[in-house]
Amino acid sequence: MNALYLGIDAGNSKTAALVSDATGTIAGAGRSGCGDIYGAVSPEAAVAEVLAAIDAALAQAGASRADVAWAAFRLAGVDWQEDRTYWEKALAGRFPSRSIRNDGYAAIRCGEPSGVGVAVAAGTAAAIAARGPDGTLWDMGWWGQHAMGALGLAIEAFRAVNLAELGLGRETALTTALPAHYDLSSVAELNHWFTRREGAATQTQKAGCARVVTAAATAGDPVAVEIVQAQGRHLATYAGVAARRTGLTAAGGPVSVVLSGSVLMADASPVAEAMLAELPARIPGAVPHRSTLPPVAGATLDALDEGGISLTEAVLDRLAGTLPPKTFLET
Incomplete structure (x- = not known):
């Protein structure tokens, strides 16, 4: 399978994940519950929700975690270095090529590519x-x-x-x-x-x-x-x-x-x-x-950019045109 790029937007109301190929085509989408280590019943529960959304997106794409070339995790509750360290340890054996940041960063590319x-x-x-x-x-x-x-x-x-x-x-x-x-x-x-x-x-x-x-x-x-x-x-x-x-x-x-x-x-x-x-x-x-895009799409654009894919107009248009229905991301 061709390399895939994974964007995750985790908040308190929901966690969403998108899987894209190098052209910007969304191949899979998944969602789950609270992915905030401050807001979930436990940090472990937040990790489980994030992984559930990812696995649902990969299953829809007919792919596995090994197919992910780069993953951009944009997570509510990544506020201090120890929060980032917690997630680094939780994800280390699962997604070796990744970035982990606060969910606020996901929205930047949604209006400024x-x-x-x-x-x-x-x-x-x-x-x-x-x-x-x-x-x-x-x-x-x-x-x-x-x-x-x-x-x-x-x-x-x-x-x-x-x-x-x-x-x-x-x-x-x-x-x-x-x-x-x-x-x-x-x-x-x-x-x-x-x-x-x-x-x-x-x-x-x-x-x-x-x-x-x-x-x-x-x-x-x-x-x-x-x-x-x-x-x-x-x-x-x-x-x-x-x-x-x-x-x-x-x-x-x-x-x-x-x-x-x-x-x-x-x-x-x-x-x-x-x-x-x-x-x-x-x-x-x-x-x-x-x-113009949901935050999880901004996270996916981060994953593409960080994974070495140029965000051309064609990539941006393809991603926007292949997003799941709005109802999928509604809280």
Whole structure:
């Protein structure tokens, strides 16, 4: 069999893997559960999920692990050197030719094929990563001091309705909208469900109200507007840090900033609008790009590039044209 190239995007909501040949043709796809060593029930469970997605993709391609010429692992939870070391040991005997990085890097090539630029992904959580012109890398990891993504919106909305209920905050349409979203009758019931010792809402369930927050902001609720604008500022601010740390702003030229993730890619996203309004102040010369591919496709392009395959227009077009259906990658 011809050499294959493997891209993996592992997060908390899912892990996805794609297998491509040297022409960019996707030959197999697989998905599984949480591949984040911080978010899974154990690090070993995260490894098992990542390998399950890979094996499903290889089986669909009629291939084996031995056929993989290069694998690009883009994994949530690769935040410190010991995290990378853990994965290096876990994968050493399985995929000898590989790179292991935080999942934030997967999105860069989804809007900037050169792989040089900043990626700002806001899905359930947020991941920000950058690659400079000389190859310098930086990702936000645990440096982020603000809750961002859908979960960040949920946390701030939850705080706002509780303060309003106590008479310590402004009235907001979220007071009725949030409980209604979860088929609850009051803020008190919402507070109980979010915080009780047994049977409490999961992080994913909490994040599920993000669209309620953005809808309230779009409708003009002042509290929701403030939450959304703060989220946009935070995302732009950390993107600016990433650009500076990797030398992207040093030359004074254009800087590609790739937006991805459900919060930023939603139609008429007020979070994206807020971020884009703040971006020029944080990254002079910023050129925003909406992601045209799912993050796992960006990881696959990394695998091809790192494996010595030139990312020509033909390769990019073939990969985009042979991706699995959108429903395959939906959370």
